[in-house]
Amino acid sequence: ETGVTQSPTHLIKTRGQQVTLRCSSQSGHNTVSWYQQALGQGPQFIFQYYREEENGRGNFPPRFSGLQFPNYSSELNVNALELDDSALYLCASSSGQEGHTEAFFGQGTRLTVV
Amino acid sequence: AQSVSQHNHHVILSEAASLELGCNYSYGGTVNLFWYVQYPGQHLQLLLKYFSGDPLVKGIKGFEAEFIKSKFSFNLRKPSVQWSDTAEYFCAVRNTGFQKLVFGTGTRLLVSP
Secondary structure, three states, X not given: OOOOEEEOOEEEEOOOOOEEEEXXXXXXXXXXXXXEEOOOOOOEEEEEEEOOEEEEEOOOOOOEEEEEOOOOOEEEEEOOOOHHHOXXXXXXXXXXXXXXXXXXXXXXXXXXXX | OOEXXXXXXXXEEEOOOOEEXXXXXXXXXXXXXXXXXXXXXXXXXXXXXXXOOOOEEEOXXXXXXXXXXXXXXXXXXXXXXXXXXOEEEEEEEEEOOOOOEEEOOOEEEEEEO
């Protein structure tokens, strides 16, 4: 186990709805990154939070937003869900903003948009 | 932009066969390199990583990888696979100045007993 926990594990939403996914980072880690893994693809970087500030963003529209809390846990919010948002959403935590550290992944949240 | 190519999408091997999975990346600067494994129903786990130093790195479960800078490659190897190695394998690269990982599309390995 990595110590990174995500909730919920599975979720079904209707197109147009909004969803919030949650991630608790590993103890001692202050950086959380979110990834989207579509079926048959590798994970794609959504954004990263470092000490409660967004610290880089991938090629995702603004309806993907996030938060990081003082305890370094994080939320991913997706508004106006589209069918193509169906994917496994992965959270990864690490220590530090850069440098020789590795990311530890949670088990992910499987989102299905119908 | 960085990208990672994994040449084999599906690999089928018998137990005790040798494994080599190809990974090439495109980025001109200094990078960190990773191989992750995803067993069915489990989270992504780090197999091995390269940050600097000896280009031949050893990871868990008997895996190793060689960083060849001139070829922008980081191929994964294992001399003798086991049925329990059945999983999906992802190569990833990271700019040393940032935590963002760029993943390849993955290679699905099936090891038959």
